[in-house]
Amino acid sequence: MKKIKKQNAARLLEKWQKEFTVFVPSKASGVAQMAVWDGQDLAFLEHNRNTVIPPKANFLPSIQKMFGFRKEEGGYVLEPTDEDPPKQLLFGIHPCDARAIAIIDMVFKDAYEDRYYLSRRQNTVLVGTACTSPYDNCFCTSLGFGPADATDVDIMLTDIGDSFLIEEITDRGKEVLAGAKDVMAATAADEKKARAVKESAKARVSTKIDTDEIGKRLPLVFDDRKFWEEISAKCVSCGICTFLCPTCYCFDINDEMLRDGSGARYRNWDCCSFAVYTKMPAENPREDKWRRVRQKVYHKYAFYPELFGIIGCTGCGRCIRQCPVNWDITQTLNSLPAGTPTKKQETQKSS
Amino acid sequence: MTREIEQKLRAEARNLLEKGKVDRVIGYGAGSLRFATTPLIISDKGDADRLVVNPFIHNNLSVFLPDLCGKVAIVAKVCDARSIISLVQNKQIAREDVFIIGVPCSGIIDLAKVQKLTGLDRDEIGDMSWKGDKVAVTFAGGSKEFSAGEVLADSCLGCDCSGFQEFDLVIGEIKPLAGGKDLSRNKIQEMEAMSPAQRWEFWKNEFSRCIRCYACRQICPVCFCERCFVEETEPLWVSPLPKWQDNLIFQAVRMMHVAGRCTDCGECERACPANIPLGILTGKMEDIVEELFQYRAGMDKDAPPLMAAYQPEEAENLMR
Numbered sequence: 001m002k003k004i005k006k007q008n009a010a011r012l013l014e015k016w017q018k019e020f021t022v023f024v025p026s027k028a029s030g031v032a033q034m035a036v037w038d039g040q041d042l043a044f045l046e047h048n049r050n051t052v053i054p055p056k057a058n059f060l061p062s063i064q065k066m067f068g069f070r071k072e073e074g075g076y077v078l079e080p081t082d083e084d085p086p087k088q089l090l091f092g093i094h095p096c097d098a099r100a101i102a103i104i105d106m107v108f109k110d111a112y113e114d115r116y117y118l119s120r121r122q123n124t125v126l127v128g129t130a131c132t133s134p135y136d137n138c139f140c141t142s143l144g145f146g147p148a149d150a151t152d153v154d155i156m157l158t159d160i161g162d163s164f165l166i167e168e169i170t171d172r173g174k175e176v177l178a179g180a181k182d183v184m185a186a187t188a189a190d191e192k193k194a195r196a197v198k199e200s201a202k203a204r205v206s207t208k209i210d211t212d213e214i215g216k217r218l219p220l221v222f223d224d225r226k227f228w229e230e231i232s233a234k235c236v237s238c239g240i241c242t243f244l245c246p247t248c249y250c251f252d253i254n255d256e257m258l259r260d261g262s263g264a265r266y267r268n269w270d271c272c273s274f275a276v277y278t279k280m281p282a283e284n285p286r287e288d289k290w291r292r293v294r295q296k297v298y299h300k301y302a303f304y305p306e307l308f309g310i311i312g313c314t315g316c317g318r319c320i321r322q323c324p325v326n327w328d329i330t331q332t333l334n335s336l337p338a339g340t341p342t343k344k345q346e347t348q349k350s351s
Numbered sequence: 352m353t354r355e356i357e358q359k360l361r362a363e364a365r366n367l368l369e370k371g372k373v374d375r376v377i378g379y380g381a382g383s384l385r386f387a388t389t390p391l392i393i394s395d396k397g398d399a400d401r402l403v404v405n406p407f408i409h410n411n412l413s414v415f416l417p418d419l420c421g422k423v424a425i426v427a428k429v430c431d432a433r434s435i436i437s438l439v440q441n442k443q444i445a446r447e448d449v450f451i452i453g454v455p456c457s458g459i460i461d462l463a464k465v466q467k468l469t470g471l472d473r474d475e476i477g478d479m480s481w482k483g484d485k486v487a488v489t490f491a492g493g494s495k496e497f498s499a500g501e502v503l504a505d506s507c508l509g510c511d512c513s514g515f516q517e518f519d520l521v522i523g524e525i526k527p528l529a530g531g532k533d534l535s536r537n538k539i540q541e542m543e544a545m546s547p548a549q550r551w552e553f554w555k556n557e558f559s560r561c562i563r564c565y566a567c568r569q570i571c572p573v574c575f576c577e578r579c580f581v582e583e584t585e586p587l588w589v590s591p592l593p594k595w596q597d598n599l600i601f602q603a604v605r606m607m608h609v610a611g612r613c614t615d616c617g618e619c620e621r622a623c624p625a626n627i628p629l630g631i632l633t634g635k636m637e638d639i640v641e642e643l644f645q646y647r648a649g650m651d652k653d654a655p656p657l658m659a660a661y662q663p664e665e666a667e668n669l670m671r
């Protein structure tokens with residue numbers, strides 16, 4: 001393994017800046033999000049907690065131009081968007097948010113090839129940092145990984161005091177690190193220190209859920225209207241939990257058109273908590289609030305496992321921290337009634 | 352003191368449910384986050400002990416009233432109670448269906464201000480509590496005391512609870528806050544000192560962060576339209592794309608729509624995940640409404656709604 005002294009980390013970022021647009025966690029805009037590094041601010045090297053706006057915005061921007069169009073005799077002429085996908089490097093992404101990108105991949109890369117997403121995804125390098133200060137309501141360790149898990153990044157950095165230990169995870173990671181002047185070989189003592197840092201980070205994640213039990217109970221409580229009504233009573237149906245969720249990807253499509261018939265088609269974030277969700281093309285099948293709240297829980301904890309074999313939540317805690325009424329998904333998951341199997345489910349089980 | 356009020360509230364809530372005087376009680380329950388409470392809607396008297404009262408009861412619970420059927424008792428600070436009356440004035444709820452339980456409020460401690468002053472996040476703060484007229488904040492390796500003016504929400508600093516008569520029951524004593532209207536209008540005065548160009552720049556920057564989650568609208572008790580103008584598609588009033596210009600139009604129109612209904616309770620600003628200082632707009636709007644019409648929303652249940660009532664003798668002939 002390798003390492004770099006913290007005081008030299010800026011030079012590494014400068015090297016990457018020559019090839020990439022380098023994004024770092026920043027509060028400069030007034031809200032914590034991944035922002036283009038200004039070449040000065042290095043606060044994130046010392047203090048890096050989950051941003052409010054998740055890094056999914058770098059792949060599924062809140063405004064995505066799909067194509068332009070203009071009216072000509074006999075119809076419309078489409079003008080493909082000529083916007084070059086940015087070659088970007090995300091520095092300081094946490095394992096939960098990197099896992100979230102891997103989860104979105106399953107929908108936008110594997111199940112369907114979405115070129116807008118892929119053009120960004122394929123042009124991106126993820127440089128992760130082990131999350132050494134998880135929030136008190138983070139629960140990533142209940143979801144099969146942890147705050148220092150390096151699986152989903154290209155390069156992983158762990159803060160070992162005056163230096164970062166560097167793990168090159170992918171070939172792409174090795175490539176972008178090649179020729180970096182200040183990178184040195186790590187000693188056994190450095191690696192030992194990093195292991196201790198990772199262990200202590202893991203121990204700090206105190207909120208827990210039991211995914212096995214949840215997996216067993218969810219199929220049994222879908223029709224428990226009373227439970228879902230109670231759980232959802234305080235929800236005000238805003239878009240915070242989904243917009244700030246690192247794995248929520250629903251989008252709406254809107255055209256902006258001038259009087260002469262020219263314009264452009266855009267994608268923007270949409271949210272299943274909204275009462276008007278999918279009302280434009282048809283009807284919202286979930287008019288009642290409790291159905292919408294149930295959908296959010298099931299999409300992450302039942303439908304994702306069924307379709308992709310993974311839970312669509314990374315335990316980043318944003319939906320809890322930012323919720324204006326402190327609706328807490330872990331409380332819902334931890335209070336699912338044991339339920340009773342329906343006849344249909346029992347028949348399925350025995351057959 | 353708080354403990355005593357909490358006990359009294361629980362007893363009253365239990366009693367109301369037990370005697371069948373109300374079908375539900377809306378109050379505050381313990382939050383899962385530090386320094387947070389969460390709305391608690393109960394119909395079983397056994398749940399009355401889950402009600403809490405503390406300096407973090409920020410939610411304006413009247414937002415839930417129009418959707419609840421039957422008789423409802425609601426725990427309210429003065430600002431929330433004004434929203435309830437505002438809903439009555441605007442015929443969204445019937446006065447006799449609501450039983451308003453007033454609780455004393457020393458002002459809501461604005462977590463964002465404390466975080467800014469200490470440089471700490473919510474979960475890095477050890478404790479936060481009133482110590483006389485100061486708020487004592489403890490954290491690993493120290494403690495600090497702040498004045499009410501430093502840490503109370505702006506809307507609370509401008510709180511004027513005098514003259515409100517609509518509580519059905521008051522637990523404890525409701526007293527004016529230690530803030531001062533001037534303190535609460537600091538940001539507005541800064542804004543007024545700016546040139547129009549500077550102001551435009553300021554709001555451009557603020558609304559660039561808006562993600563159109565509509566939390567400001569959803570948390571607002573007086574944003575009660577069944578269909579919001581931003582959801583109209585034929586014609587399209589505002590683009591659903593979160594461009595700053597459209598974000599600004601959305602908020603400006605929302606503010607105009609709630610003028611005369613808004614009580615400057617501060618919930619929209621508190622809910623905003625992008626930290627947009629909406630309180631500047633609600634505060635200024637309340638001032639304008641008071642200055643032009645000598646009207647304060649939610650003070651008198653019999654007063655006609657400011658923007659939705661028309662008198663034949665009015666000078667404007669728009670409605671004739």
